[in-house]
Every structure is written in structure tokens, then in C-alpha cells.
Amino acid sequence: MDFLGIPRNNRRMPASAEPPILLEARALSFSRQDEPVFGPVDFALRAGEIALVEGDNGSGKTTLLRVLTGMLRAGEGEVLLDGLRFSLDTMAGAVVFLGHHLGLKFDLSARENLRVSAGLYGLRADADADAALADTGLAGFEDEPVRRLSAGQKKRAALARLLILPARVWLLDEPYANLDRDGIALVNRLLDDHANRGGAALVTSHGAVSFAGGEPRRIRLHA
Amino acid sequence: MTPGSTPAACAALLRRDLTLAWRRRGDIAMPVLYALIVATLFPFALGPEPQLLARIAGGVVFVTVLLAVLLSLDQLFRADIDDGSMEQLMLAPQPLALLVGMKILAHWITSALPLIVVAPLLAGMLKLPAAALPALVMALGIATPLLSLLGAVLVALTAGSRRSGMLLALMLLPLCVPVVIFAAGAVAAAQEGLPWIAPIAWLGAGLVMAVVLAPLACAAALRIAMDT
Numbered sequence: 001m002d003f004l005g006i007p008r009n010n011r012r013m014p015a016s017a018e019p020p021i022l023l024e025a026r027a028l029s030f031s032r033q034d035e036p037v038f039g040p041v042d043f044a045l046r047a048g049e050i051a052l053v054e055g056d057n058g059s060g061k062t063t064l065l066r067v068l069t070g071m072l073r074a075g076e077g078e079v080l081l082d083g084l085r086f087s088l089d090t091m092a093g094a095v096v097f098l099g100h101h102l103g104l105k106f107d108l109s110a111r112e113n114l115r116v117s118a119g120l121y122g123l124r125a126d127a128d129a130d131a132a133l134a135d136t137g138l139a140g141f142e143d144e145p146v147r148r149l150s151a152g153q154k155k156r157a158a159l160a161r162l163l164i165l166p167a168r169v170w171l172l173d174e175p176y177a178n179l180d181r182d183g184i185a186l187v188n189r190l191l192d193d194h195a196n197r198g199g200a201a202l203v204t205s206h207g208a209v210s211f212a213g214g215e216p217r218r219i220r221l222h223a
Numbered sequence: 224m225t226p227g228s229t230p231a232a233c234a235a236l237l238r239r240d241l242t243l244a245w246r247r248r249g250d251i252a253m254p255v256l257y258a259l260i261v262a263t264l265f266p267f268a269l270g271p272e273p274q275l276l277a278r279i280a281g282g283v284v285f286v287t288v289l290l291a292v293l294l295s296l297d298q299l300f301r302a303d304i305d306d307g308s309m310e311q312l313m314l315a316p317q318p319l320a321l322l323v324g325m326k327i328l329a330h331w332i333t334s335a336l337p338l339i340v341v342a343p344l345l346a347g348m349l350k351l352p353a354a355a356l357p358a359l360v361m362a363l364g365i366a367t368p369l370l371s372l373l374g375a376v377l378v379a380l381t382a383g384s385r386r387s388g389m390l391l392a393l394m395l396l397p398l399c400v401p402v403v404i405f406a407a408g409a410v411a412a413a414q415e416g417l418p419w420i421a422p423i424a425w426l427g428a429g430l431v432m433a434v435v436l437a438p439l440a441c442a443a444a445l446r447i448a449m450d451t
């Protein structure tokens with residue numbers, strides 16, 4: 001495990017007052033049947049920081065994210081959320097996870113799916129489901145069953161969830177998959193807004209990504 | 224209700240599952256149709272003597288309804304696991320056990336409740352004396368949620384494996400037996416004019432215990448199933 005690029009904070013924050021660490025991994029590693037999948041990994045994600053997890057296929061990017069959500073038990077090391085060891089019971093909606101499976105019900109419309117998410121996770125103070133759908137380019141498709149949307153539109157419907165949930169830490173697994181050029185720009189804009197609001201995000205990708213706010217931090221996993 | 228509060232989360236999930244079930248109404252009709260067919264076939268197979276039918280009616284209705292409920296049980300968590308909704312439920316701020324409980328409730332409403340509604344009709348087709356009807360409906364009303372809860376634990380335990388149907392059936396059999404004995408016992412007692420509240424009370428005690436423990440066991444089993 002090494003960092004390519006110095007861990008830095010490229011947001012508009014004075015260097016003297018380091019923003020608080022939201023998510024921290026200490027010597028985190030994971031093995032499946034004694035076969036090491038990744039690690040040990042060390043990193044700290046501060047408020048307003050976006051980090052990119054890089055690695056080849058099979059290097060354990062998705063596994064790392066699932067360990068960070070608490071769904072997979074880490075083999076060694078620990079994960080701290082706001083400086084506290086966490087489990088699925090204590091994280092209380094602070095983390096939102098978007099994986100390969102989008103967590104959308106295909107028989108429900110995008111709006112209904114958002115309503116379910118909002119009911120489960122709560123609604124951000126200034127959030128509005130319809131505005132979020134318009135923002136992600138789904139205006140006019142709000143009441144269409146998700147089943148009838150294209151793969152890219154399904155992804156957008158899942159991304160709309162990020163716009164309304166109050167979670168401070170985003171764990172996005174391949175958020176750029178299936179998206180067109182506009183969609184990629186949309187993800188970058190969402191990440192940028194999130195960072196400016198003081199949130200943090202961990203993004204996996206094997207493609208080149210550029211953020212408006214400058215080069216993101218990179219966390220590299222070796223296969 | 225504030226979004227994100229526990230009641231709002233329960234309501235949102237219950238509403239989601241009921242809406243999904245309503246969008247696939249044909250699937251709800253399946254168990255009812257199945258029960259109707261089975262209850263129709265019995266008089267043809269055994270002969271139409273009212274005394275014989277009346278004697279077996281209670282048992283037949285029970286076994287039919289319980290099997291019909293089990294038909295759909297296998298799918299309880301499968302869709303949610305496949306489309307990633309289960310991950311979203313696990314990461315939600317509410318206790319997973321509570322959310323799983325809501326899913327079981329939704330399953331009971333969509334699969335067992337229609338069967339309880341048609342049960343008097345099935346009993347009528349099999350010449351069950353009208354005096355035994357209250358016992359039948361009450362026993363079903365308690366036995367079906369009990370079975371849904373017990374079944375849900377086993378479904379959660381086998382959720383990790385793809386072909387869980389056979390295993391599920393094998394594991395569920397011993398759990399079904401006491402439920403059927405008490406429920407059919409209550410109806411038989413009512414048919415003979417005996418007090419029938421005692422077996423119902425036993426079922427009720429089982430239900431209370433299952434309501435408390437089954438969602439917790441389900442949540443723990445699902446966490447293990449997702450931990451792969």
C-alpha cells in the first residue's frame with residue numbers, strides 16, 4: 001500500500017485548521033479463506049476530501065468499500081468513523097453506499113425509489129426529490145418504472161439518491177460505469193458539491209477521472 | 224412523520240413492499256388459486272360423503288393454506304439481495320431486525336391474508352360445520368404469521384446459497400408440525416363442541432415468542448449471508 005501523490009487537502013480550507021477526519025482505516029486488511037484480498041491499507045479521509053481508490057480488476061476495490069461499510073468483517077485492522085470504531089449498528093446512516101447493484105426496485109418509479117430511500121435514511125435539509133431527479137437528468141422520467149429506463153438512466157436514478165440523503169461519507173463503487181460524458185461530468189459535479197459541503201467520498205474507478213477541484217487523492221491497491 | 228425516523232422508515236418499507244406486490248398482482252393470486260384447486264380436488268379424490276369430508280375438512284384447509292404460504296416464502300429476501308436493496312437496508316440507520324420484521328409483515332399481508340379470507344370458502348366446500356368456522360379463522364390468523372416468521376428465519380439462513388428451496392423445505396418441516404397440530408387440534412375440538420381456546424393460546428404464545436425473536440435471528444442470518 002502506498003500513496004501516489006501526497007495526501008492533501010485541495011479544497012478551499014486554510015491549511016492551519018485541518019478539517020476533522022471522517023473516515024479512517026488503520027492497517028486494514030481482508031482475507032478470503034486465508035487468501036489475502038487487499039491490505040494492509042492506511043488512510044484518513046477528512047471532511048471535504050475526495051479520494052480515488054485505484055487498482056486493477058480483482059485488486060479488492062469493491063471488497064475494500066464493502067469492508068468500510070461494515071457489511072464485510074475486516075480481517076485485521078480497524079475502521080474508524082468520526083474517530084470511533086464503528087459497526088453497522090453505530091454508523092446510523094452516516095455512510096451511503098452505491099455499489100454495482102444499484103439498490104433500485106425496478107417495478108417502482110425513480111420518484112418512488114427516492115421516497116423509500118428518504119424514508120429509510122432521512123432527508124437532507126434542503127433536499128427535494130423532484131429537483132434531485134431533474135438535476136440528474138431524469139426530468140420527465142420521474143414516474144416511469146425504473147425497469148424501462150436505460151442502464152445509464154438507472155445509474156442516474158441511483159445517483160439522485162446521493163443528492164437527497166444526509167450521509168456525510170459517500171462510498172461509490174464504479175460510479176462512472178454506464179454513464180455518458182454528461183453523466184461523468186454529473187458525478188464529478190456531485191462529488192465536488194459534496195466536498196464543498198464538508199462531506200467526504202471514496203470512489204473506485206479504473207478510468208481516468210478529473211475533478212473540478214483539482215487532482216483527487218489516490219489510494220492504490222495492488223492485486 | 225419526519226423522514227428517517229423509525230416509524231417513517233417502517234412505513235416507507237411496508238409501503239414499498241405492498242406497492243411492489245400490488246404491481247405484481249398475479250403473484251398474489253397464485254397461492255389463493257393453489258389453495259382453491261387443492262380444496263376442490265379433495266372431494267373428487269375421496270368421494271363426496273359429507274361426514275367424511277367434515278371430519279377431514281379442518282386438517283385439509285390447514286395443510287393447504289400452510290403449503291400455499293410456503294410457496295412464496297422462498298422469494299422473501301431473494302429479490303432484495305439480488306438488486307442491492309438489502310445492502311441499502313443494512314446501511315440504513317434503523318435496526319435491521321425491525322426492517323426485516325416489516326418485510327415479513329408485508330409478506331404476511333400479501334400472501335397469508337388473502338388465504339385467511341378465502342379459508343371459510345374452502346371450509347364450506349369441504350362441509351366443515353359452521354360452528355367450527357370461528358376457531359378455523361382464529362387459528363389461521365395466529366398460525367400463518369407464526370409460520371411466516373419461522374419460515375423467514377430459515378429463508379434468511381439459506382439466503383447465501385442459490386439453490387435453497389430443497390434445504391428450506393427440509394428444515395421447515397419440523398417447525399411446521401407443532402403449528403399444524405395445535406391449529407388443527409383447535410378446529411377439531413370446536414367441531415366436537417369442546418372448548419378450543421387452549422390450543423389457540425399455545426399458538427399465541429408461540430407467535431409472541433416468534434415476533435420478538437425471529438426478526439433478530441433473521442437480521443443476524445442475513446448479515447452472515449451478505450458477509451461473503
